[in-house]
Amino acid sequence: MAKVELIMPKMGESVAEATVIQWLKNVGESIELDESVIEIATDKVDSEIPSTVKGILLEQRFQKDDVVKVGEIVAIIETDGDSEVTNIEKDESIEELEESIEELEESIEELEESIESIKSDINIPSSIQNKKFYSPLVKNIAQKEGINQQELSQINGTGKDKRVTKNDILNYIKSKVQTSTKKENNSNIFSEISSVKDSSKTIQKFDSSDTEIIEMSRMRKLIAEHMVMSKSTSPHVTSFNEVDMSNIVNWRNKIKDKFSTRENQKITYTPIIIEAIVKAIIDLPMINISVEKDNIIKHKKINIGMATALPSGNLIVPVIKNSSEKNLLGLTKSVNDLSFRARNGKLVPDDTNGGTFTFTNVGTFGSVMGTPIINQPQVAILAAGVIQKKPSVVETEYGDAIVVRHKMFLSLSYDHRVVDGALGGSFLKRIAHYLESFDVNREI
Numbered sequence: 070m071a072k073v074e075l076i077m078p079k080m081g082e083s084v085a086e087a088t089v090i091q092w093l094k095n096v097g098e099s100i101e102l103d104e105s106v107i108e109i110a111t112d113k114v115d116s117e118i119p120s121t122v123k124g125i126l127l128e129q130r131f132q133k134d135d136v137v138k139v140g141e142i143v144a145i146i147e148t149d150g151d152s153e154v155t156n157i158e159k160d161e162s163i164e165e166l167e168e169s170i171e172e173l174e175e176s177i178e179e180l181e182e183s184i185e186s187i188k189s190d191i192n193i194p195s196s197i198q199n200k201k202f203y204s205p206l207v208k209n210i211a212q213k214e215g216i217n218q219q220e221l222s223q224i225n226g227t228g229k230d231k232r233v234t235k236n237d238i239l240n241y242i243k244s245k246v247q248t249s250t251k252k253e254n255n256s257n258i259f260s261e262i263s264s265v266k267d268s269s270k271t272i273q274k275f276d277s278s279d280t281e282i283i284e285m286s287r288m289r290k291l292i293a294e295h296m297v298m299s300k301s302t303s304p305h306v307t308s309f310n311e312v313d314m315s316n317i318v319n320w321r322n323k324i325k326d327k328f329s330t331r332e333n334q335k336i337t338y339t340p341i342i343i344e345a346i347v348k349a350i351i352d353l354p355m356i357n358i359s360v361e362k363d364n365i366i367k368h369k370k371i372n373i374g375m376a377t378a379l380p381s382g383n384l385i386v387p388v389i390k391n392s393s394e395k396n397l398l399g400l401t402k403s404v405n406d407l408s409f410r411a412r413n414g415k416l417v418p419d420d421t422n423g424g425t426f427t428f429t430n431v432g433t434f435g436s437v438m439g440t441p442i443i444n445q446p447q448v449a450i451l452a453a454g455v456i457q458k459k460p461s462v463v464e465t466e467y468g469d470a471i472v473v474r475h476k477m478f479l480s481l482s483y484d485h486r487v488v489d490g491a492l493g494g495s496f497l498k499r500i501a502h503y504l505e506s507f508d509v510n511r512e513i
Contacts, residue, residue, distance in 0.1 A: 124148035374424030
């Protein structure tokens with residue numbers, strides 16, 4: 070019988086690891102070629118790893134919620150054949166090597182104790198005698214755990230001449246953690262008691278019969294963490310601009326039925342707005358950047374992420390790669406394809422990576438405008454509100470007139486560390502210009 074390794078595959082550019090959601094096959098079960106064995110998740114997309122052979126699942130290397138790096142072995146599958154997996158033997162060798170290293174460390178400790186015993190018999194000045202000796206192993210553990218020299222000197226040693234051994238420092242760390250946890254619990258209890266006593270603070274209590282506790286899904290937890298991280302990373306500023314969308318509304322109404330018949334898909338306002346964003350980025354490329362510590366990274370490619378609501382209520386941001394290389398028809402097909410696959414759970418990890426600018430259409434849900442949170446590590450995000458008919462003053466050859474126009478608010482949130490108001494305002498105005506000057510006679 071042969072043993073075949075099932076490897077965590079590369080799932081796209083910049084995806085280095087994934088989390089195990091669940092095993093679809095148990096140890097001992099038969100597996101067909103290309104049959105899914107394990108379900109995994111990156112930071113946004115869930116997917117499955119299929120078997121590369123037909124056989125029986127012999128071993129599961131990871132458990133639920135474990136994080137697995139790309140290239141690591143997730144399972145061993147037994148098939149018909151004669152060869153054995155060499156990596157298993159390597160793993161056993163590694164275990165033996167680790168045991169040998171541990172034995173060697175203990176021998177070094179014993180040797181150092183003997184050296185200290187010899188030193189104690191030699192007449193050494195009291196200033197040196199009072200200075201405790203610590204083995205390299207103990208010093209290394211202390212350094213990793215953040216224990217300074219003063220704290221280290223307070224640990225009671227059980228070795229020869231009260232020397233601190235490996236077990237001594239490990240026991241000290243263990244007791245320190247337990248003490249810290251107890252203090253924290255006591256502090257929390259004290260805080261709760263204090264808040265009850267403090268008349269200026271009100272603790273709102275709910276009857277358990279009137280409430281329902283809903284645990285956040287894995288995706289919702291990731292979204293929450295990403296949003297908090299973004300707000301704490303960059304100072305957000307939001308600018309607004311009202312845009313006259315009348316030309317675009319009239320043009321779309323004129324061609325949408327013909328387009329639907331010809332292409333067998335709908336044309337929405339999203340690809341039209343994305344086209345205007347791309348044109349504005351070409352004009353003002355310092356919006357298409359990201360920040361890494363004190364460095365500004367200017368991206369040559371324009372990859373537009375589009376926020377998409379899922380049936381579960383969560384949000385995902387698939388990315389239109391190389392948007393500047395697509396015409397309006399290409400953008401429309403990309404938008405429709407990514408939206409469909411997002412809502413049906415068909416995205417792959419690479420579909421959500423590499424974005425350099427994000428667009429979200431809050432008008433889809435009837436919102437007039439929004440103040441979106443930047444999708445880190447990008448520096449700007451655009452939101453489009455609902456398109457509404459409004460009375461508007463326009464200039465004509467006969468003078469000013471009040472007419473009904475289709476208006477929409479755009480809101481641009483940007484990172485004020487690197488994008489000032491002049492650039493943010495100019496970029497937003499440029500998008501509005503491209504939308505308002507849309508050619509009503511355009512062919513697609």
